[in-house]
Amino acid sequence: MFYRLVSRRISSTHHVGKRFFTTSQTAQAAVPADTMRDNSEIAEDQRYFEVNDKTGIIVTLKDEKGVLNKALGVFDKYGVCLSHIESKPSKFYKKSKAYDFYLDFEGSFDDEPVRNLISDLSKMSKHLTICGTPEVPWFPTNFYDLDKIGKETLSEGDGIQEADHPGFRDEEYKKRRNFITELALKYQMYDKEVPRVEYTDTEVGVWQHCYPKLKKHYVGRAVKEFNESLAQMEKYCGFAEDNIPQLEDISQYLISKTGWRIRPVGGLLSQREFLNGLAFKVFHSTQYIRHHSAPEYTPEPDIIHELMGHAPMFANKHYADLSQMIGLASLGCPDHYLPRLGTLYWFTIEFGLCMEEGERKAYGAGILSSFGELDWCFSQEEKAPKFFPLDCEEIAENHGDFPISSVQPYYFVSESWEDARKKIRDYCDAIPRPFNVFYNEKTQNIEVDRKIKGVYKTCKDNELLF
Numbered sequence: 001m002f003y004r005l006v007s008r009r010i011s012s013t014h015h016v017g018k019r020f021f022t023t024s025q026t027a028q029a030a031v032p033a034d035t036m037r038d039n040s041e042i043a044e045d046q047r048y049f050e051v052n053d054k055t056g057i058i059v060t061l062k063d064e065k066g067v068l069n070k071a072l073g074v075f076d077k078y079g080v081c082l083s084h085i086e087s088k089p090s091k092f093y094k095k096s097k098a099y100d101f102y103l104d105f106e107g108s109f110d111d112e113p114v115r116n117l118i119s120d121l122s123k124m125s126k127h128l129t130i131c132g133t134p135e136v137p138w139f140p141t142n143f144y145d146l147d148k149i150g151k152e153t154l155s156e157g158d159g160i161q162e163a164d165h166p167g168f169r170d171e172e173y174k175k176r177r178n179f180i181t182e183l184a185l186k187y188q189m190y191d192k193e194v195p196r197v198e199y200t201d202t203e204v205g206v207w208q209h210c211y212p213k214l215k216k217h218y219v220g221r222a223v224k225e226f227n228e229s230l231a232q233m234e235k236y237c238g239f240a241e242d243n244i245p246q247l248e249d250i251s252q253y254l255i256s257k258t259g260w261r262i263r264p265v266g267g268l269l270s271q272r273e274f275l276n277g278l279a280f281k282v283f284h285s286t287q288y289i290r291h292h293s294a295p296e297y298t299p300e301p302d303i304i305h306e307l308m309g310h311a312p313m314f315a316n317k318h319y320a321d322l323s324q325m326i327g328l329a330s331l332g333c334p335d336h337y338l339p340r341l342g343t344l345y346w347f348t349i350e351f352g353l354c355m356e357e358g359e360r361k362a363y364g365a366g367i368l369s370s371f372g373e374l375d376w377c378f379s380q381e382e383k384a385p386k387f388f389p390l391d392c393e394e395i396a397e398n399h400g401d402f403p404i405s406s407v408q409p410y411y412f413v414s415e416s417w418e419d420a421r422k423k424i425r426d427y428c429d430a431i432p433r434p435f436n437v438f439y440n441e442k443t444q445n446i447e448v449d450r451k452i453k454g455v456y457k458t459c460k461d462n463e464l465l466f
């Protein structure tokens with residue numbers, strides 16, 4: 001699922017006139033009210049975290065030969081492990097040429113080795129400042145934390161309008177969707193498996209309409225990695241014209257290929273929550289399907305978008321890595337960077353194209369899951385879309401007003417997977433945060449290199465910034 005902004009609000013996924021999309025966020029009007037969760041259900045201890053095993057100081061040292069080595073030697077002397085070091089000319093000792101060294105290390109000021117370290121450093125420095133704890137937006141730091149995601153949604157009326165939703169006035173459809181979203185809300189990360197849904201004949205009929213038709217559209221248009229994965233998923237995951245695959249089977253397959261997994265979600269996630277999940281190699285997916293009256297259209301994410309657009313690509317390391325890069329960059333990032341990252345996600349993971357043997361091919365899920373977008377994107381007619389080389393800075397800064405109810409007027413094309421990887425990594429690395437993060441594959445935890453405090457913010461808080 002993905003999200004995006006609508007009228008200065010986070011909205012949901014894409015898609016579009018006679019096509020559909022995905023994603024997270026809002027569109028409350030489309031989500032039955034009784035699937036909503038209130039903030040009050042989130043326990044107080046879920047709202048904050050504080051990294052207690054890191055300490056930070058600023059040491060001002062004279063700019064003279066060997067002084068830094070001498071200071072670092074003190075860390076060796078007391079067996080204190082440095083985790084981060086930065087330097088810049090001192091603001092307060094300009095005439096005497098001094099540098100401020102920002103040093104983060106493991107331990108607390110209550111530890112004896114740290115107290116001794118501070119004492120020695122104070123003697124050799126012009127000044128020593130004990131750093132406070134930067135407050136950052138809360139983010140999940142371990143696998144269990146993902147169960148705190150998806151517990152709230154934006155308020156009704158945001159994003160997709162009632163009139164846009166073919167199923168909004170169908171009580172039976174809403175009841176069925178409630179049932180499926182409840183399964184997702186009950187799911188916990190360490191449950192044995194993602195709940196299986198026994199789809200009705202009507203639901204399978206919608207899938208049957210879309211599946212073969214989309215497959216025909218992929219010929220000569222989708223990147224080869226997509227077609228290869230889809231063939232494998234037909235073999236191992238239950239992808240077939242007459243069968244809606246189960247998230248559990250896809251998840252198991254993806255785990256074996258790239259370590260990614262799919263977590264069911266009951267509604268539209270906030271932008272921050274959705275992107276945060278990607279850092280853990282977790283893709284949040286809806287499990288319900290669009291209304292049968294309009295099988296080629298959905299104003300919000302559904303299982304056709306998730307499975308036909310995203311799932312095959314998550315078996316590909318390139319696509320999976322690009323997604324995780326954006327996810328890692330979203331952890332605790334400043335609020336005003338979220339829409340930038342969302343826009344970057346939009347024009348790559350959702351609507352990206354990549355050159356393949358001299359031809360443009362689609363890898364974005366928003367293209368691959370939409371009949372209209374596939375036709376438009378590869379149109380040979382005079383009124384065809386525009387294509388630009390991938391430029392992450394340009395995308396993030398100047399293209400946040402992309403349309404969600406019509407096809408994209410332009411697309412960004414990477415020269416290769418390596419080209420996309422380098423450009424996205426460079427953009428993400430430049431996002432200002434007072435700490436660095438690392439995903440530990442073995443423990444499935446996020447590690448940070450500095451002492452920080454994560455403070456939970458509701459979607460509404462974020463929304464105000466848009």
Ligand SMILES: [Fe+2]
Pocket residue numbers: 001002013021022023305309310350365366
């Ligand atoms: Fe999507």
